[in-house]
Every structure is written in C-alpha cells, then in structure tokens.
Amino acid sequence: MSSHTESHGAHSPNEAPHATHEDAHYIKIWAILVALLVVSVTGPMLEIRVVTLLTAFGIAVVKAFLVAKHFMHLDTEKKFVVQLLVVCLGLVFLFFMATSPDIMKHFGMNWVNESAKNANIPEKIVHHGGVEGAAEHAEGAAEHAEGAAAPAEGAPAHPAGEAH
Amino acid sequence: MVKPIATLRSATGVPTGRLAVWWVIASEIVIFGGLLGAYLLHRLGHPEWATYASHTNTWAGAFNTLVLLSSSLSAVLAHNAAEKGNGARAANLLLVTCVGALTFLVVKGFEWTHEIQEGFTITANGFWSFYYCAAGLHGLHVIAGAIIMLFVAADARKNQELQRVELIGIYWHFVDLVWIFLFPLLYIAK
Structure with a gap:
C-alpha cells in the first residue's frame, strides 16, 4: 500500500473533506490573481490617493482571500x-x-519622543515647504522649526529634490 | 518502518501533521503580523518614509509577486497530483515551485545589491531597517520552504509520504500570502 493511501486512508471518519478540483480551476484562480496584480501595479500610477489605497491594499486583501480559499483550501x-x-x-x-x-504620536501630556519628532518634521519642511499632513503637530510648531536645523534620520542619502 | 503518529492519527478531525502546519502558520501570523503592524504604524507616523520607499524597485517587486503567485499555482497542482496518487508529477511540480523560490531569491539578491550600493543599508534609517528585516525574514522562509520541498519531492517521486505535499503546499501559500501584503507596503505605497 502506498504511503498516499496509508495517510489518506488513516483519516478518521469525521475528518474535514478537502475539495478536489481539476487543474483548470487552479489555473483560472492564478489568472485572476495575475490580473489583480496588474491592477495593483498600474492603479497607483494614477497617483490618486484613494485609487492607490484601493488598488494596492484593497486588492492585496482580495488576493490573500483567493489564495487562502482556493489554494490553502480554508473553505473546506x-x-x-x-x-x-x-x-x-x-x-x-x-x-x-x-x-x-506610542508609535504614531511624537508628543503628548508630559512626554516628547525627540528622536521620532526630529526624524520626520525637518524632512517635511525641507521637501514640502510646510508641515504637510502634520496637523497633530500644530502645538509643537516652535519645536519643529528647531528640529529643522538638525539633519533628518538617513537624510544625507537622499537629496531634497528626490521627495515625492 | 514504523510511521510517526503525526502521519496516522487524526484526533481532531484534521490529520495531526496538517494540524501542526496550521499551528505553525498561526504563530507565523503573529510574527509577520507584528512586523507588518509595527511597520504600518511607523509609516503612518513618519510621512517622510514615503521618500525612502520611492527608492524601492516596483517592477522587481511586481515580478517577484508574479513568481510567487506562479509557484503557489505549481504547489497546489502538486497537491492535486498527490491527491490522485501521482507522485512523480507531484515531485516535478514541487521542483518547479523550487525554481520559483530560487528565481525570487536571485531577483531579491540583485535588488539588495543595487540598493546597498546606493547607500540604502539596514542602518540608513527606520524605513530601510524595516525593509531589510521584513523582506529578509520573508526570504528566510522562502529558503526554508524550498529546502523542505526538495526533501518532500524526493519522497514523492518514490510515491512515499504523499500527504506531505499538501503540508508543504499550505506553508508555501502562506509565504506567498505574506508577500502579497509586503509588496504594496514596501514597493507601492510611495
């Protein structure tokens, strides 16, 4: 008796049955996954934030679902x-x-995360000419200006003109 | 030869070997979930990381995604062949999956070499630390999966232990799943 028969034959009667599909079914799922990959790469090229979020991360969730359901057989x-x-x-x-x-805020009541604050605020001032997207830092504007003088973390490797 | 009890027993309704793989994946969810969660929070807290991310090669990442998706296909086809008792076909398809793993690693090697030469090393800043840590940990899983797959394929070719084809397949699909999330996080969100 082959090991295959042994192993599968040894399953108890209450074991979860695994769906058996033809190869064509898996190839169809793979084709859908590849099509979704193309969309997830081309979508962000439009440079529209909502489209990027939907095509990159929304499609990643759909792809993960397809792999889990059809390849890992989690449905059965x-x-x-x-x-x-x-x-x-x-x-x-x-x-x-x-x-x-603790990670996303850089200061609060009676505490300041100096290194995190200095790491990102100067970068925004240098590259965007303002504190873009940092409304939560408004109360620390004076500290931002002070931090701008210090070099940003890893900044030497990237000239200001490379900002996106 | 006496078979290990994990191969034969099925106390929970799921063969013990397969259940063990699910437990491995459950723990991997915590490992990669922790890493990706920490990256996501830092990324949201550090908008300047988008600048660093713009230096990653989207096309290399997309190609590697295609490679992993295709290797997942060959892994599930190997499982299908094993289910039908066709050990030789299962072994061949597992070897195709291994070629996918090798291709992924070679592309990653070129990518990393270029990035390090540009000065984007693991100590450059927080983004690159996460980049090398997450992609490196994932790469180690690819290497481990490929090595195990070679052993499983060798047995499958002799029509032995065919149930293991499914087990390594489940693991491999999880490795694919992790990359599906790493790709947009590290390569697309710029």
Whole structure:
C-alpha cells in the first residue's frame, strides 16, 4: 500500500473533506490573481490617493482571500482551524491598537519622543515647504522649526529634490 | 518502518501533521503580523518614509509577486497530483515551485545589491531597517520552504509520504500570502 493511501486512508471518519478540483480551476484562480496584480501595479500610477489605497491594499486583501480559499483550501477545512487563524490575527490587531499612540504620536501630556519628532518634521519642511499632513503637530510648531536645523534620520542619502 | 503518529492519527478531525502546519502558520501570523503592524504604524507616523520607499524597485517587486503567485499555482497542482496518487508529477511540480523560490531569491539578491550600493543599508534609517528585516525574514522562509520541498519531492517521486505535499503546499501559500501584503507596503505605497 502506498504511503498516499496509508495517510489518506488513516483519516478518521469525521475528518474535514478537502475539495478536489481539476487543474483548470487552479489555473483560472492564478489568472485572476495575475490580473489583480496588474491592477495593483498600474492603479497607483494614477497617483490618486484613494485609487492607490484601493488598488494596492484593497486588492492585496482580495488576493490573500483567493489564495487562502482556493489554494490553502480554508473553505473546506475544519472551522476551528479558521477560528485559530482569525484569533491570532485579532490578537495582533488588538496589541497594535493598544500600542499605536506610542508609535504614531511624537508628543503628548508630559512626554516628547525627540528622536521620532526630529526624524520626520525637518524632512517635511525641507521637501514640502510646510508641515504637510502634520496637523497633530500644530502645538509643537516652535519645536519643529528647531528640529529643522538638525539633519533628518538617513537624510544625507537622499537629496531634497528626490521627495515625492 | 514504523510511521510517526503525526502521519496516522487524526484526533481532531484534521490529520495531526496538517494540524501542526496550521499551528505553525498561526504563530507565523503573529510574527509577520507584528512586523507588518509595527511597520504600518511607523509609516503612518513618519510621512517622510514615503521618500525612502520611492527608492524601492516596483517592477522587481511586481515580478517577484508574479513568481510567487506562479509557484503557489505549481504547489497546489502538486497537491492535486498527490491527491490522485501521482507522485512523480507531484515531485516535478514541487521542483518547479523550487525554481520559483530560487528565481525570487536571485531577483531579491540583485535588488539588495543595487540598493546597498546606493547607500540604502539596514542602518540608513527606520524605513530601510524595516525593509531589510521584513523582506529578509520573508526570504528566510522562502529558503526554508524550498529546502523542505526538495526533501518532500524526493519522497514523492518514490510515491512515499504523499500527504506531505499538501503540508508543504499550505506553508508555501502562506509565504506567498505574506508577500502579497509586503509588496504594496514596501514597493507601492510611495
């Protein structure tokens, strides 16, 4: 008896059945994935923020769904396996939601993250001629100007003209 | 030869070997989820990282995405062949997947060489630290997957342990999944 028969024959009666598809089905899914890849590369070329977010990240979610469902066969896998993966993803999300203020904000009540503040504010002033997208830093404008004198983190490698 | 219990037992309704792979993937979700989550938060907190990201090569990233998607196809076709008991075809398709892994690594090698020569090293700034860390960790997973796949293919060619073709396939699709998210984060959002 081959190992294949042994392994599959050894499955218990309550084991999740895995869908068997013909090769053409998988090739069709691959073609859809490639088409989505083309859209995700060409979409951001329009340089419209909403289109970039939708085509790059929205399509990434769709591609991930297609791979998980059709290639990893999660649609026919036991429910607890899907729940296991979703719980892990949820825990990571919760953790980052809880810690995000520490990373994304550079100052608050009685605290200032000097290195983070100096790293990004001068760059924006130099490249954009203003504190673009930094409304949350308004109260620290004086500190921004002071930070502008200091070299930005990694700035020497990139001349100001290269900013996008 | 006595087979390991993981090959034969199915206490949960899922063969223990496959269940183990799902547990590996669950832990990988935490590892890569943590890394990508940290990158995302830093990226939102540091708008100037868009400037650094503009130096990554979108076309190389897109080509590598195509390579990984195609290698996922060959992996799932190998699984299909194994399900039908065709070990030789499964082995050949796993080798095709390995070629995909090698291609991915070669492209990455050229990409990194160019970037390092331009002065974008792992210590240049926060963006490049994340870039090399995330892409490097993913690359290590590609190398590990390719090596395991060679062993699985060798057994599959002799029509042995064909259930492992599915197991390495699930792992490989996860490696593909991680890249699907790394690609827009590191190469497209500029």
